[in-house]
Amino acid sequence: MVSSSLTGESDVDQFVRPLEIRSERLSFDRSEDSQLGQYATIIRRRKWIILAALLVAVLGALAYTFSATPLFRAKTVLQIQRESSRVVSSGEDIQPESAVSGTEFYQTQYGLLQSRSVALEAARKLRLADNLEFLTGYSGQDPAEISSLPRQTRLDRAVGLLEQHLQVTPVRNSGLVEVDFDAPSPRVAAQVSNAVAEAFITLNLQRRYDATGYARKFLETELAKVRGRLEDSERAVVNYADNQQLIEINRKVDPEGNTSGQSLSEIDLDVLNRSLAAARADRIEAQARAAAARAAGTSSEALNDQTLGQIRTSLAQLEAQYSRDLATFKPDYPAMVAMRQQIDALRKSANARGSNVGQSLNAVASAAAARESALQAQVNGLKSAVLDQNRRRIQLNIYQRDADTNRTLYDSLLERYKQIGVAGGIGVNNVAVVDRALEPTAPYTPNLLANLLLGLLAGVIFGLAAAFVLDQLDDAIKSPADMEKLLDLPLLGVVPKVSVERPSEELQDRTSALAEAYLAIQTSLNFSTSEGVPRTLAVTSANASEGKSTTAYAIAATLARLGKKVLLIDADMRNPSVHRMLGIDNNHGLVELLTHNAKLPEVTRPSTVDNLTVVTSGPIPPNPAELLTGESLSILLVEARKQFEYVVVDSPPILGLSDAPLIASAMSATVFVIAANSTSAKSAIGSLRRLMEAHAHIIGAVLTKFQAAEHGYSYNYSYSYGARKPAFGS
Numbered sequence: 001m002v003s004s005s006l007t008g009e010s011d012v013d014q015f016v017r018p019l020e021i022r023s024e025r026l027s028f029d030r031s032e033d034s035q036l037g038q039y040a041t042i043i044r045r046r047k048w049i050i051l052a053a054l055l056v057a058v059l060g061a062l063a064y065t066f067s068a069t070p071l072f073r074a075k076t077v078l079q080i081q082r083e084s085s086r087v088v089s090s091g092e093d094i095q096p097e098s099a100v101s102g103t104e105f106y107q108t109q110y111g112l113l114q115s116r117s118v119a120l121e122a123a124r125k126l127r128l129a130d131n132l133e134f135l136t137g138y139s140g141q142d143p144a145e146i147s148s149l150p151r152q153t154r155l156d157r158a159v160g161l162l163e164q165h166l167q168v169t170p171v172r173n174s175g176l177v178e179v180d181f182d183a184p185s186p187r188v189a190a191q192v193s194n195a196v197a198e199a200f201i202t203l204n205l206q207r208r209y210d211a212t213g214y215a216r217k218f219l220e221t222e223l224a225k226v227r228g229r230l231e232d233s234e235r236a237v238v239n240y241a242d243n244q245q246l247i248e249i250n251r252k253v254d255p256e257g258n259t260s261g262q263s264l265s266e267i268d269l270d271v272l273n274r275s276l277a278a279a280r281a282d283r284i285e286a287q288a289r290a291a292a293a294r295a296a297g298t299s300s301e302a303l304n305d306q307t308l309g310q311i312r313t314s315l316a317q318l319e320a321q322y323s324r325d326l327a328t329f330k331p332d333y334p335a336m337v338a339m340r341q342q343i344d345a346l347r348k349s350a351n352a353r354g355s356n357v358g359q360s361l362n363a364v365a366s367a368a369a370a371r372e373s374a375l376q377a378q379v380n381g382l383k384s385a386v387l388d389q390n391r392r393r394i395q396l397n398i399y400q401r402d403a404d405t406n407r408t409l410y411d412s413l414l415e416r417y418k419q420i421g422v423a424g425g426i427g428v429n430n431v432a433v434v435d436r437a438l439e440p441t442a443p444y445t446p447n448l449l450a451n452l453l454l455g456l457l458a459g460v461i462f463g464l465a466a467a468f469v470l471d472q473l474d475d476a477i478k479s480p481a482d483m484e485k486l487l488d489l490p491l492l493g494v495v496p497k498v499s500v501e502r503p504s505e506e507l508q509d510r511t512s513a514l515a516e517a518y519l520a521i522q523t524s525l526n527f528s529t530s531e532g533v534p535r536t537l538a539v540t541s542a543n544a545s546e547g548k549s550t551t552a553y554a555i556a557a558t559l560a561r562l563g564k565k566v567l568l569i570d571a572d573m574r575n576p577s578v579h580r581m582l583g584i585d586n587n588h589g590l591v592e593l594l595t596h597n598a599k600l601p602e603v604t605r606p607s608t609v610d611n612l613t614v615v616t617s618g619p620i621p622p623n624p625a626e627l628l629t630g631e632s633l634s635i636l637l638v639e640a641r642k643q644f645e646y647v648v649v650d651s652p653p654i655l656g657l658s659d660a661p662l663i664a665s666a667m668s669a670t671v672f673v674i675a676a677n678s679t680s681a682k683s684a685i686g687s688l689r690r691l692m693e694a695h696a697h698i699i700g701a702v703l704t705k706f707q708a709a710e711h712g713y714s715y716n717y718s719y720s721y722g723a724r725k726p727a728f729g730s
Contacts, residue, residue, distance in 0.1 A: 046467030053463030061455025071182040073444035074189035074437035121199035128158035137184030186439040193437035233403035283368035315346040490700035493521035497705040518554035528699040534669035540651035542687040546675035547704035552650035560612035567644040573624035576617035589618030594627040628662040654687035664696035
């Protein structure tokens with residue numbers, strides 16, 4: 001696959017084309033075969049795996065059949081009815097009734113049937129710990145060896161055997177369940193099957209009884225706690241009322257739990273307030289009468305006064321007599337003068353008496369006003385006292401509510417506790433035995449014919465499954481044909497798999513297979529573009545340890561031997577390896593260039609190859625991707641191209657990192673390294689897709705660690721007259 005500028009394809013086409021071409025080629029390769037033919041091909045290719053699986057399965061079935069102990073199966077049939085447990089006389093449950101479906105209920109019962117508690121109860125009832133026939137019948141172990149074990153150990157072994165050979169099978173669409181047990185002895189099989197059923201019924205009744213005991217114990221504990229809180233809260237109410245002198249009369253509690261009552265101050269205030277209202281009314285009335293008397297000159301009291309009435313009557317009579325006598329006598333007549341004097345005296349007496357009545361009304365009004373003022377002062381004083389008590393009563397109400405709440409809770413728990421009876425949880429058992437187990441007359445297992453058929457079937461199924469699974473899972477790129485077919489990527493060269501610790505030393509020998517392979521790759525690079533070998537070249541791979549660092553060094557060294565000035569940059573700032581390959585230090589390098597802390601000449605290092613200069617990665621930075629973002633790398637490449645003819649960059653792996661796409665996007669070309677039998681097609685396609693998204697110019701791929709003999713290839717890179725040296729591997 002070349003860049004989109006050369007092929008005329010869009011970036012999206014470049015992303016999906018490898019997958020499309022792979023699919024087209026796969027369908028073309030197998031188009032002449034039917035589906036059955038494809039299966040037959042897989043079976044022929046993996047026939048030894050299928051035959052081996054078949055042989056192992058048949059031999060296993062025969063070995064099991066002739067070595068297995070004959071077992072007898074006894075069956076007990078139980079009926080399980082769904083029933084809710086009741087533990088109180090009122091019909092209420094101690095625990096809330098859960099909305100468990102019928103399926104969940106029966107599954108729970110089946111699980112309980114196979115529980116260790118049921119097996120332990122059955123083992124104890126039958127004394128299986130002392131039954132050597134039961135303990136040794138399955139394994140054929142020496143009875144003397146078993147009898148020498150501690151009793152608890154024998155009991156644990158008996159329980160384990162019982163759990164292992166017990167089977168619970170529900171009858172479809174019914175409440176029946178079959179309890180099967182396999183044993184070497186028909187008598188033991190029947191005894192254990194029946195004992196398991198009886199143990200299940202016994203433990204079921206015991207659980208119902210224990211439910212009552214658990215509830216009673218829980219309520220006793222809660223009652224003790226609530227009783228203590230109630231006593232403390234009531235004591236707090238009394239102590240606070242005593243300290244604050246809060247005395248309430250006629251205290252009541254309404255149905256909602258609210259309390260009400262009156263203190264002495266409130267009662268006094270109520271009485272005085274009513275007296276004040278009466279005094280105010282009396283004062284208003286007295287003032288009104290006095291004001292009316294002053295306005296009218298008289299009053300109703302004066303009109304109703306008997307003495308004043310008698311004086312006025314006598315005065316009227318004398319004035320009438322005086323008027324009659326004037327007709328006869330003259331005013332200066334002695335009798336008339338005397339009568340006149342008597343009239344004046346009576347008039348003075350009437351005026352004096354009327355004045356006394358008015359003063360009396362004013363005195364009554366003043367007294368009423370004084371009484372009202374006195375009562376008002378007392379009411380004002382009691383108001384302050386009542387308001388102060390109300391403020392202090394807030395905390396008392398808080399204490400009281402806490403006490404009332406604790407009392408209600410205590411009464412509720414006490415009533416609940418009284419409802420529980422000793423026999424409340426027993427009720428009617430919902431499990432019954434329908435058919436007891438009988439001693440079987442013939443062994444249930446082993447069955448020679450059935451075991452052979454199962455062995456053959458299992459062998460065929462397992463062998464075919466292994467063959468097809470291995471064929472489908474084998475997604476690794478193994479050969480140059482796989483790489484071109486699956487990736488549609490031009491092959492620049494193939495590097496054989498050799499084993500060395502220092503590939504740079506192996507590359508010094510130009511007669512080595514490694515050197516010859518990379519010389520062929522350099523030749524392919526000459527034809528990769530119209531201008532020959534790209535001036536700036538990145539070398540990357542999908543994963544680590546695929547040989548990309550060695551490839552980058554080998555390409556750079558090969559170009560340098562041709563007399564070209566070459567700069568090799570180790571851009572794998574997360575796991576640098578070029579300095580270890582060349583045996584130099586890594587104190588300064590690319591990191592300082594990208595952070596502008598050094599110039600290019602300050603960090604370049606000579607190598608053992610003429611014309612080859614190296615820039616190591618330098619100290620490992622916290623986040624290499626941040627250093628590669630921006631224009632620092634592009635500026636570095638521009639400066640490097642001024643001083644060197646070629647720049648080769650050892651890039652980090654692609655998958656899981658963002659460094660490689662950033663580097664590839666800044667380079668003129670990228671070489672993709674794939675390790676044979678290691679890199680999967682999926683990871684390779686994903687890596688190429690990421691490079692495409694970064695607009696990298698991928699000119700081809702290099703297949704490393706290739707073993708030609710494994711794939712039927714007859715060629716290699718070693719000279720026929722020279723001994724091939726150990727060389728680079730992974």
